[in-house]
Amino acid sequence: MIGRDHIPVLLEEALNLLDAARPGLYVDGTLGLAGHSREILKRNSKARLVGFDKDEAALAEAQRRLSPYENRIELYQADFRRILEVDIDWPGVRGVLLDLGMSSFQLDDPLRGFSHSLDGPLDMRMDRRQHLDAARILDKYPEPKLAEIFRNYGELRPAAKLARAIASRRRMTKIESTVQLREIVEDVCRWIPQKGKIHPAAKVFQALRIEVNEELAGLGDFLDAVIDRLPADGRLAVISFHSLEDRVVKHTFARAARPEQNGGRGAAVIDLLTKHPVIPTDEEISRNSRSRSAKLRAVRKHSHGT
Ligand SMILES: C[S@@+](CC[C@H](N)C(=O)[O-])C[C@H]1O[C@@H](n2cnc3c(N)ncnc32)[C@H](O)[C@@H]1O
Structure with missing residues (x-):
């Protein structure tokens, strides 16, 4: 069964x-x-x-798991950006x-290409109806654009060097597998595995996925x-896993919570429920290492903001 031992991140806190x-x-x-x-539906019979979800497989699995409700x-x-x-x-x-x-379950499926440690095609699409995948980006994007992606979305220091290596490799052969890309990254970054050090390919894969x-x-x-x-007292909670996303969440919430900087919309419309992001306890991290980088922020709509 897919994700039988799935543990939701920051569940009680959220x-x-x-x-x-x-x-x-x-x-x-x-x-x-x-x-x-x-958990929401199980604990609250009036919810x-x-x-x-834009991933068809995720949606099918969610549907199966929520069938009692x-x-x-x-x-x-x-x-979700089409919510309106x-x-x-x-x-x-x-x-x-x-x-x-x-x-x-996306990360653990080699065929989805999200993980640099599993051999698979360089896909990384959450919505497989879309045309653009990671292999196409590596094949078609101009070298400076690749460097920009690695720099901005992966915060990778040798971004230009990696883009150059990719541009030169693709003149000889198509870069289509996760392992091919990982090896190029290891070469460019002169990677030597060390305990506690994050593999540089993690940053590159994050950048491409974004x-x-x-x-x-x-x-x-x-x-x-x-x-x-x-509506009044409605809540919005966001769990993010990298600093780029968290920055957007933090700034958007902070702006809406400050009347004078609220884009001229007048009074503040929300209260910040989390002054600082909520992060997993050591206990949660030891149970579920993927929760390690999670940050949860939440806001509540003012009663007079509607
Ligand atoms: C971290 S998982 C959610 C896990 C879930 N809360 C749970 O406990 O099972 C993120 C999911 O969001 C989906 N996703 C990511 N970005 C999305 C977007 N912009 N619109 C819709 N779904 C998205 C992914 O396909 C993935 O299945």
Whole structure:
């Protein structure tokens, strides 16, 4: 069974911040294996759920896991950024959750190409209906654009050098597998494995994944749109896994919480429920090492902000 031992990240913390025991509608923008959603529906018989995932396989699995609650759910294979195209009963929404990035079952499937430690095609698409995949980026993007992606999305120091190595390699052969790319990175970074040191390919794979799935594009606008539509006391909680995403979340929330910098929209519309991001305990990290880099931030709509 897919992800049988799946452990949702920061589960109790997220549910507490969403105050998910209240009756009403909850929106999960990133269903994955439905870890968070299932707990909301299981613990709260008066909760209804609208869920999104752009990955067909994730959605099918979420549907299966949420089947005991099928009369209280509505699921869509769609990008959460298309939320406004869906007819949602916004006045009834109590909480919106985003648990960004990829899920463990995507990472663990070699055929998806997300992991540099598994041999597979350089795919990395969450939505496999889209044309652009990682191999195509490596094949088609001009060298300076590749360098920019590695620098901006991977915070990789030898970004230009890696882009040059890729441009020179692709003149001879197509770079189509995760192992080919990992070996180029190891060569450029003169990688020698050391305990506790993160493999440089992790940064390169992160950068490509962000570009393939346009992970940062429109995230701030999405958060603004949700904040705008949330009714009084509606909550929005976001779990992010890298600093680029967390920065967008932090700045968007901070702006909406400050009346004078709220884009001329007047009074502050939200309270920050997390002054500092909530991070996993050592105990959670030891149970689930993938929670290591998670950061959770949440806000609550003002009662006079609607
Ligand atoms: C970290 S997992 C969510 C895990 C889930 N909370 C759980 O506990 O099972 C993220 C999921 O969001 C999906 N995803 C990422 N970005 C998305 C987007 N922009 N729109 C819709 N789904 C997205 C991925 O396909 C993946 O399945």
